[in-house]
Amino acid sequence: MSRAEKAFEIAREIYSEHGVDAAKAIDILDKIPISIHAWQGDDVKGFESTGHSLTGGCQVTGSYPGCARNSEELRADLELALKLIPGTSRVCLQGHEVDVMFPGVDRDAFTIDNFAGWLNWSKERGIGMDIAPAYYSHPKLDHGLSLSHPDPGIRRFWINHGKAIRRVAEAFGKAQGTPSVCNQWAPDGFKDTPADKLSPRIRLKEALDEMFADVIDEKYELDCVEPKLFGIGVESYTVGSNDFYLMYAAKANKLMCFDSGHFHPTEDVGDKISAVVAQQGRMLLHVSRGVHWDSDHVILLNDELLRIARETVRCCNGGTNIYICLDYFDASINRIAAWTIGARNMRKALLIALLEPYNELVQLEQNWDFTGRMAHSEMSKALPWTDVWQFYCEKNGMPDDYAMMEPIRAYEKKVLLNRD
Numbered sequence: 326m327s328r329a330e331k332a333f334e335i336a337r338e339i340y341s342e343h344g345v346d347a348a349k350a351i352d353i354l355d356k357i358p359i360s361i362h363a364w365q366g367d368d369v370k371g372f373e374s375t376g377h378s379l380t381g382g383c384q385v386t387g388s389y390p391g392c393a394r395n396s397e398e399l400r401a402d403l404e405l406a407l408k409l410i411p412g413t414s415r416v417c418l419q420g421h422e423v424d425v426m427f428p429g430v431d432r433d434a435f436t437i438d439n440f441a442g443w444l445n446w447s448k449e450r451g452i453g454m455d456i457a458p459a460y461y462s463h464p465k466l467d468h469g470l471s472l473s474h475p476d477p478g479i480r481r482f483w484i485n486h487g488k489a490i491r492r493v494a495e496a497f498g499k500a501q502g503t504p505s506v507c508n509q510w511a512p513d514g515f516k517d518t519p520a521d522k523l524s525p526r527i528r529l530k531e532a533l534d535e536m537f538a539d540v541i542d543e544k545y546e547l548d549c550v551e552p553k554l555f556g557i558g559v560e561s562y563t564v565g566s567n568d569f570y571l572m573y574a575a576k577a578n579k580l581m582c583f584d585s586g587h588f589h590p591t592e593d594v595g596d597k598i599s600a601v602v603a604q605q606g607r608m609l610l611h612v613s614r615g616v617h618w619d620s621d622h623v624i625l626l627n628d629e630l631l632r633i634a635r636e637t638v639r640c641c642n643g644g645t646n647i648y649i650c651l652d653y654f655d656a657s658i659n660r661i662a663a664w665t666i667g668a669r670n671m672r673k674a675l676l677i678a679l680l681e682p683y684n685e686l687v688q689l690e691q692n693w694d695f696t697g698r699m700a701h702s703e704m705s706k707a708l709p710w711t712d713v714w715q716f717y718c719e720k721n722g723m724p725d726d727y728a729m730m731e732p733i734r735a736y737e738k739k740v741l742l743n744r745d
């Protein structure tokens with residue numbers, strides 16, 4: 326018996342005293358998909374080779390060497406990260422992280438052919454692909470507006486981009502046998518408060534209606550909508566606000582997406598999950614970490630992440646129907662480490678949530694014993710989840726947290742430092 330197995334046996338015993346089946350928890354954990362956001366690897370630059378810089382109120386800071394310069398390099402980098410992230414991983418793309426460009430074909434006319442390398446790779450590796458249109462970093466994002474622009478020509482371009490990426494998602498979905506999650510986030514907004522707040526929102530609503538008028542089977546593609554509070558240079562008014570999209574998602578029966586960087590720092594995204602799930606039964610999470618603003622820092626195993634994971638597990642029957650995608654980008658540290666540390670933290674948080682003695686807590690609550698509930702919830706923080714995690718990693722043939730950096734350092738030396 327390995328040390329991890331021995332420790333797990335003891336931990337399992339302790340958990341079973343609290344009515345928790347630790348072996349079952351890791352079985353469930355292993356199957357919860359986490360979509361790894363490709364854009365951590367290329368600093369959200371995309372591969373259109375048009376030289377457009379990142380716009381739309383987002384910013385990647387740092388200049389760590391080794392940023393992926395094309396889709397092939399990005400896939401190679403992802404492969405190492407995926408070898409170090411236990412459990413079911415998917416990969417999510419932005420709509421400009423194309424594999425190839427064709428002369429004269431802009432974003433409004435992209436097809437699955439522009440993503441051929443991704444399609445082949447995902448088929449070979451058995452990886453599920455998700456994708457989101459990119460309504461930013463392009464000259465047609467004019468005066469900060471895309472789908473809500475007053476000029477019908479500009480609006481048309483972006484509606485067609487949305488339609489095009491939904492079809493790309495459909496093609497991924499058909500190939501992989503699971504729906505490709507297609508998330509709509511548009512940066513539209515203003516630095517200062519506009520006189521007319523209504524018209525852009527009406528135009529956004531109409532643009533979305535038109536884009537979604539193409540009916541695509543949810544077996545292949547799932548539409549989501551993502552609100553935001555503000556971006557850099559877009560501080561006073563965001564067309565696609567939380568209230569806008571809550572209503573839109575409810576009416577159009579689309580999945581709501583909560584990005585944990587998109588709310589006021591004192592708002593609790595964990596608390597919002599049950600509000601949406603009670604109405605719609607399903608949603609998408611973009612897991613990020615905002616520091617003072619939507620800074621997209623690598624997610625840490627902190628209270629916010631634990632609250633999100635807990636509600637994910639409690640609201641949705643072991644995580645099904647709550648789709649999880651990571652969404653952060655840090656260019657000041659090794660990008661593969663950024664993927665791996667963040668994704669492992671997400672999975673750890675889910676494990677901690679799965680191991681919580683939930684039934685005990687609910688029972689105390691139902692008996693109106695709030696003192697007992699507090700005592701128990703504090704006590705559960707000291708249960709030996711780390712032993713279960715170690716065992717889970719070993720069982721999956723994954724290095725533990727201490728050994729994880731070694732292959733990343735080796736790859737950095739061999740590959741990343743040789744890119745300019």
Ligand code: RNT
Binds near residue numbers: 364419584611
């Ligand atoms: C932007 C949104 C969006 C991201 C892009 C890359 O604030 O979070 O979901 O995909 O930033």
Ligand code: ZN
Binds near residue numbers: 510551584611652
């Ligand atoms: Zn997001």
